Amino acid sequence: MAGRAMLAAGMTEKRLLVVGAGTMGTAWARMLAEGRAPGVAPAGVVDIDGARALELANAVGCRAFGEIATAVRETRPDAAYVATPDGQHRAPVEELAALGVPVLVEKPLATTADDAEAMAEAVQRAGVHAEVNWLQRWNPPFAEAARVVSAGELGDIRLFNGRLNQVVSSPGERLRWSGGTTPAWYLMSHLLDLALWLGRKRAVSVYALGGRGELSGRGIETYDWVHAIVRYADGADGVFEACWILPDSWPAASDLGLRVVGTRGAAEVEGGQQGLALASERYRLPSVLQWAPQRLAAFLRAAEGRGGPGASFDDGVAVTKLLVALHRSLESGAVERVV
Numbered sequence: 001m002a003g004r005a006m007l008a009a010g011m012t013e014k015r016l017l018v019v020g021a022g023t024m025g026t027a028w029a030r031m032l033a034e035g036r037a038p039g040v041a042p043a044g045v046v047d048i049d050g051a052r053a054l055e056l057a058n059a060v061g062c063r064a065f066g067e068i069a070t071a072v073r074e075t076r077p078d079a080a081y082v083a084t085p086d087g088q089h090r091a092p093v094e095e096l097a098a099l100g101v102p103v104l105v106e107k108p109l110a111t112t113a114d115d116a117e118a119m120a121e122a123v124q125r126a127g128v129h130a131e132v133n134w135l136q137r138w139n140p141p142f143a144e145a146a147r148v149v150s151a152g153e154l155g156d157i158r159l160f161n162g163r164l165n166q167v168v169s170s171p172g173e174r175l176r177w178s179g180g181t182t183p184a185w186y187l188m189s190h191l192l193d194l195a196l197w198l199g200r201k202r203a204v205s206v207y208a209l210g211g212r213g214e215l216s217g218r219g220i221e222t223y224d225w226v227h228a229i230v231r232y233a234d235g236a237d238g239v240f241e242a243c244w245i246l247p248d249s250w251p252a253a254s255d256l257g258l259r260v261v262g263t264r265g266a267a268e269v270e271g272g273q274q275g276l277a278l279a280s281e282r283y284r285l286p287s288v289l290q291w292a293p294q295r296l297a298a299f300l301r302a303a304e305g306r307g308g309p310g311a312s313f314d315d316g317v318a319v320t321k322l323l324v325a326l327h328r329s330l331e332s333g334a335v336e337r338v339v
């Protein structure tokens with residue numbers, strides 16, 4: 001409906017190829033099919049798991065494909081959204097870039113510095129617009145905090161204090177590959193990107209500690225939590241927490257907060273509270289704000305050469321390199337340099 005209304009108003013409908021038909025690919029394809037991203041429709045769904053691609057494509061009214069080249073040739077999408085697991089972003093991004101398709105890839109860009117740099121080179125070589133889906137940059141309180149910081153109201157940013165935690169059923173039941181990642185890659189990456197985006201600071205070293213036991217007791221070999229202290233080149237620093245074992249009785253889907261302190265002021269975002277509290281069988285703080293449509297619209301505008309650079313692959317490379325050093329520190333118990 002929304003797409004037809006845009007066409008009636010003389011605007012061209014955009015068509016997005018969804019690569020990866022899992023949790024995120026399904027959420028985004030449904031967002032398009034339900035008209036929640038006005039003027040954007042699903043062009044097709046690609047998944048190496050043919051049954052999964054077909055199920056999602058049928059649900060959202062487009063065609064299913066087992067490989068990218070055929071999907072691009074037959075659907076001619078305006079852009080692609082890549083939602084494969086963290087360590088499997090490189091091959092689809094390189095293939096789409098070589099085919100000249102603008103790419104919005106899920107966070108984190110990659111889980112090795114080699115992969116991240118290769119992807120940044122691939123999109124630059126091909127001359128295609130490419131961004132990382134650091135969705136929290138479009139979360140309204142963070143977007144407003146960024147506007148205030150960039151206007152200079154807080155002065156020079158000196159420290160960050162952030163946390164992003166989830167209930168234990170998230171790695172325990174919902175995420176299929178939690179044993180192959182960590183709360184730092186999956187959750188803390190958002191905080192490290194927010195700090196990079198808000199402060200525009202280069203991370204030089206990191207010290208991290210983590211604990212195990214609860215998740216491994218459930219057969220999921222990963223950290224229960226990770227704490228990190230990051231030092232930036234100008235002497236600022238940040239303390240970050242990512243925990244995956246909050247009890248399922250926690251009232252919000254995630255426990256998200258970030259404090260930014262500058263020389264002239266401070267900002268504090270409490271992301272778990274979105275304005276609605278419900279108390280019946282149990283007390284809960286439901287998610288009511290939606291910002292994925294705005295994020296997608298910004299990417300599509302930038303892909304057309306309108307609007308800013310967005311969440312660049314260069315920022316994605318920087319966050320990946322910081323996370324690689326962070327995981328070295330988790331193993332070595334020492335402060336590690338970001339290289």
Ligand SMILES: NC(=O)c1ccc[n+]([C@@H]2O[C@H](COP(=O)([O-])OP(=O)(O)OC[C@H]3O[C@@H](n4cnc5c(N)ncnc54)[C@H](O)[C@@H]3O)[C@@H](O)[C@H]2O)c1
Nearest residue numbers: 020021022023024047048049083084085086088106107135
């Ligand atoms: N931006 C956010 O707020 C946010 C939130 C959650 C997850 N994520 C990210 O989204 C990405 C996807 O996570 P998910 O939970 O949807 O994963 P998922 O496991 O549910 O789905 C991934 C899908 O990709 C498919 N796949 C794997 N390799 C492929 C390939 N080469 N080509 C095509 N399909 C392939 C798999 O078969 C699977 O269906 C991850 O990087 C994750 O960190 C981002």
